[in-house]
Amino acid sequence: MISHHFILILLLSQIIYLINLVATNLTSMLFIFYTLPEIIVHYFTEKSGLFKSYIRSQTHIPVSVLVPAYNEEITVVNSVASLLNIDFSEYEVIVINDGSKDSTLERLIEAFRLYPIPTIPYLPLSHAPIRQVYRSSIYNNLTVVDKENGGKADALNVGINLSHYPIFCSLDADTILERDALLKTTLLFAQDKSIISAGGYIGISNGSSFDKNHNVKLGLPSTFNERMQIVEYSRGFLAGRTFWSAINGLLIVSGAFGLFRKDLVMKIGGYRHTTGEDFDLVIRMRRYCYDNKIPHKVSFISDIMCWTQAPSDFQSLLKQRSRWQKGLVECLFYNKKMIFNPRYGIIGLFTLPYYLFIEALNPLITFLGSITVFLLYLAGYINQDTIILFFMLEFVWGMALNIFSFWLKIFIQHSYPFNIILKFILDSMIEPFYYKPMIKMEQLIATFTFLNSDWGEIKRQKIGENDD
Amino acid sequence: MTPNTDTIIEYTKLAILFFFSVSILGIFLLFIIKSTIHRYFYVLNHQKDIWSKRLKALDSKKILSIEPPPKTLKDIKGFAMAIAQKEIVTPLEYRRACLLIRQYSIDSKLVQAYQSTYFKYRKAFLLSLLADLPCNREQEFCKDIIFGKNSEDFYHFAIYALSKSVIDINEAQEFLEILSQTASENHLGTHYSQLLIFTILKHLSIQKRYSLVEKLLKSDIDILIIKYIVEALGRFQNRELKDILLMIYNHHCKNPEIVSRTIRSFFLCKIQSCNFIKDVIVRQEIPIKIVCAKFGLDICSSEDIFIKLIYYFFDKNYYVRRNIFQACLRHRVEQDKIIYIVNTNFPEKSSDKFFQDMMSIYDIQRITFK
Numbered sequence: 001m002i003s004h005h006f007i008l009i010l011l012l013s014q015i016i017y018l019i020n021l022v023a024t025n026l027t028s029m030l031f032i033f034y035t036l037p038e039i040i041v042h043y044f045t046e047k048s049g050l051f052k053s054y055i056r057s058q059t060h061i062p063v064s065v066l067v068p069a070y071n072e073e074i075t076v077v078n079s080v081a082s083l084l085n086i087d088f089s090e091y092e093v094i095v096i097n098d099g100s101k102d103s104t105l106e107r108l109i110e111a112f113r114l115y116p117i118p119t120i121p122y123l124p125l126s127h128a129p130i131r132q133v134y135r136s137s138i139y140n141n142l143t144v145v146d147k148e149n150g151g152k153a154d155a156l157n158v159g160i161n162l163s164h165y166p167i168f169c170s171l172d173a174d175t176i177l178e179r180d181a182l183l184k185t186t187l188l189f190a191q192d193k194s195i196i197s198a199g200g201y202i203g204i205s206n207g208s209s210f211d212k213n214h215n216v217k218l219g220l221p222s223t224f225n226e227r228m229q230i231v232e233y234s235r236g237f238l239a240g241r242t243f244w245s246a247i248n249g250l251l252i253v254s255g256a257f258g259l260f261r262k263d264l265v266m267k268i269g270g271y272r273h274t275t276g277e278d279f280d281l282v283i284r285m286r287r288y289c290y291d292n293k294i295p296h297k298v299s300f301i302s303d304i305m306c307w308t309q310a311p312s313d314f315q316s317l318l319k320q321r322s323r324w325q326k327g328l329v330e331c332l333f334y335n336k337k338m339i340f341n342p343r344y345g346i347i348g349l350f351t352l353p354y355y356l357f358i359e360a361l362n363p364l365i366t367f368l369g370s371i372t373v374f375l376l377y378l379a380g381y382i383n384q385d386t387i388i389l390f391f392m393l394e395f396v397w398g399m400a401l402n403i404f405s406f407w408l409k410i411f412i413q414h415s416y417p418f419n420i421i422l423k424f425i426l427d428s429m430i431e432p433f434y435y436k437p438m439i440k441m442e443q444l445i446a447t448f449t450f451l452n453s454d455w456g457e458i459k460r461q462k463i464g465e466n467d468d
Numbered sequence: 469m470t471p472n473t474d475t476i477i478e479y480t481k482l483a484i485l486f487f488f489s490v491s492i493l494g495i496f497l498l499f500i501i502k503s504t505i506h507r508y509f510y511v512l513n514h515q516k517d518i519w520s521k522r523l524k525a526l527d528s529k530k531i532l533s534i535e536p537p538p539k540t541l542k543d544i545k546g547f548a549m550a551i552a553q554k555e556i557v558t559p560l561e562y563r564r565a566c567l568l569i570r571q572y573s574i575d576s577k578l579v580q581a582y583q584s585t586y587f588k589y590r591k592a593f594l595l596s597l598l599a600d601l602p603c604n605r606e607q608e609f610c611k612d613i614i615f616g617k618n619s620e621d622f623y624h625f626a627i628y629a630l631s632k633s634v635i636d637i638n639e640a641q642e643f644l645e646i647l648s649q650t651a652s653e654n655h656l657g658t659h660y661s662q663l664l665i666f667t668i669l670k671h672l673s674i675q676k677r678y679s680l681v682e683k684l685l686k687s688d689i690d691i692l693i694i695k696y697i698v699e700a701l702g703r704f705q706n707r708e709l710k711d712i713l714l715m716i717y718n719h720h721c722k723n724p725e726i727v728s729r730t731i732r733s734f735f736l737c738k739i740q741s742c743n744f745i746k747d748v749i750v751r752q753e754i755p756i757k758i759v760c761a762k763f764g765l766d767i768c769s770s771e772d773i774f775i776k777l778i779y780y781f782f783d784k785n786y787y788v789r790r791n792i793f794q795a796c797l798r799h800r801v802e803q804d805k806i807i808y809i810v811n812t813n814f815p816e817k818s819s820d821k822f823f824q825d826m827m828s829i830y831d832i833q834r835i836t837f838k
């Protein structure tokens with residue numbers, strides 16, 4: 001006999017589930033609707049001659065590009081080569097080999113004819129010991145640092161220490177940068193000195209190929225997981241981040257491509273060894289600015305800035321999502337005092353509560369909600385209509401949002417053939433039944449194990465490998 | 469008592485259906501918007517190509533007249549895009565482009581179109597077209613946007629468009645005053661301000677630039693604008709700007725930021741002046757020492773200055789030491805020469821730890837330094 005109190009608890013959890021579900025879908029819709037006019041304005045002004053004048057005047061801000069690499073022997077040479085061929089006159093590339101166990105360093109030495117150089121020791125940010133610094137005999141602006149393993153945050157701190165320029169760009173070693181990415185992003189810093197960090201939309205390179213001039217030939221990734229990540233990136237990154245940036249509430253600048261003001265990063269002690277070091281860094285930078293009453297902004301460009309490889313196998317994908325969830329929970333935990341704190345403006349009152357209730361707690365609420373729906377149904381407390389209701393909320397609305405997000409992506413990237421679009425739409429309809437539950441489950445586990453922050457290894461493919 | 473949920477469920481179902489329908493409608497709407505915009509740009513690019521060809525044909529002619537002239541808004545946009553895309557290098561090309569723009573009132577027609585449209589994206593696009601024109605005479609319109617009389621926030625485009633409208637010293641001075649009044653509240657960055665100043669100085673002769681700076685130095689213009697002018701002058705990489713830079717330096721020699729920027733601009737313009745370096749090398753302000761260590765050797769290569777620069781190896785500031793080290797590498801100075809100078813002139817410093825470290829790696833760095 002099920003007690004009355006137990007039923008009330010189940011019903012209460014149903015209400016929470018319902019509120020969370022509606023809130024999640026409504027915020028997604030809000031992001032998309034709010035983002036659309038912003039993207040249209042951007043679309044109409046992106047071809048402005050301002051960039052041309054900016055290049056010609058030689059007044060752009062020089063940038064240090066930092067590329068931490070750990071076991072990236074497959075992709076690192078192509079990525080670094082692409083970095084050395086971009087539209088920007090004054091920049092340096094610092095690749096930090098973070099104690100790779102494979103032949104990442106050897107590949108770099110061979111491809112770029114590196115030779116060892118002694119360094120001038122000035123290391124304000126602490127990190128694991130440096131073994132050797134190399135310089136390229138082909139490219140004047142390429143430096144490679146070989147250091148003992150200390151994690152991504154540690155590697156980035158080395159890069160910051162050795163960098164020369166006021167802005168640094170953190171970039172993943174498997175990333176292909178768009179030729180004008182640095183130009184577009186530094187123009188933001190030039191236009192608005194209150195910008196402390198900026199990022200851009202990251203395209204998924206799986207299935208696509210690139211020529212030497214970074215021109216992309218868009219292709220269809222071979223697996224369902226890869227295709228679904230494209231849709232997911234459109235929904236979460238493009239719509240979500242454009243919205244938060246527009247209201248100056250952005251907290252995440254992706255580690256795959258992000259530009260930061262070096263002086264401010266130095267002031268807060270550089271990167272911290274956390275699972276979500278990019279999220280943590282932006283929160284601490286903003287917190288520092290709020291605490292010291294420094295006007296500041298974190299910006300996002302709704303334009304493809306770079307291409308990165310998404311995990312192609314399910315295991316790697318789950319590991320990545322688990323890491324993201326752990327990073328999110330960890331950052332929220334460390335910055336719990338900022339949540340609902342009016343002192344921290346929009347991020348205290350809106351962004352962090354959003355990340356807490358809609359992002360971090362969502363897997364748990366969805367899990368409990370889904371179980372209680374069936375328990376209540378089996379016990380005869382809810383009817384078939386209610387089941388259909390939840391089904392529609394969770395799946396049908398989700399499908400519509402997926403398709404909507406995908407159109408947003410097509411808005412900024414114009415060259416998908418119709419058959420690929422159709423395939424994506426079909427995939428978007430399957431996603432809520434297969435892909436989403438698996439990801440949520442992994443996130444749920446990660447929520448409770450965030451203290452065990454192992455990065456795991458993601459299987460890499462050679463860029464452009466899928467070409468015919 | 470079991471709560472009766474039937475009514476709630478019915479209403480919730482209706483709400484979901486509503487949102488779902490909105491989503492589906494939205495997808496169609498998005499598809500239509502996307503197709504419309506694509507078509508719009510396709511037509512516009514076609515127009516641009518037509519006008520590019522006509523403008524190219526005009527290059528070889530003395531008379532500036534196009535038949536048929538741009539009449540419709542589509543023509544005006546195509547014309548604006550074509551002329552903005554045109555490579556303008558010489559003052560003559562610039563004058564011809566400006567004459568054409570004025571002859572067919574391209575700028576004012578774009579402004580009219582801006583004022584008659586409601587949509588933000590169209591306003592942004594029209595303003596970006598105006599800003600892309602090599603010149604315009606729509607100063608009042610730009611000022612209205614800059615001072616926030618317009619509801620939309622297009623400050624960056626408007627101030628850029630205004631910089632393109634400057635044709636003489638008075639307008640340049642007025643522009644710089646507007647810049648100094650509005651840059652701070654709009655958080656305008658240093659590099660963008662430099663771009664604007666570079667744009668206004670570009671079409672002024674060296675004599676006019678001199679007169680403008682002279683006028684500004686007598687006025688009470690924000691010191692920040694003077695700093696930007698010094699930086700922007702450096703970007704021209706023209707030795708003839710020496711007098712202007714020296715005039716600014718003499719007027720603001722107490723300001724370390726102006727001095728350090730002047731050193732950098734001397735370097736960029738490849739100006740040689742040992743007197744200038746002699747004057748600044750004795751300064752103790754850190755920004756000056758950092759820049760002097762970096763570029764001093766480029767501006768003056770005399771022996772006595774070189775000895776004084778070598779003393780920077782023993783400075784307390786890391787960046788001063790690093791910069792003189794790199795400057796010596798860049799100039800391929802022999803290690804023996806540095807050690808000899810130190811032993812002869814500053815023997816008490818020869819055991820300096822940093823200096824010894826530097827010298828231990830100097831040769832390998834010098835051989836490989838590119």
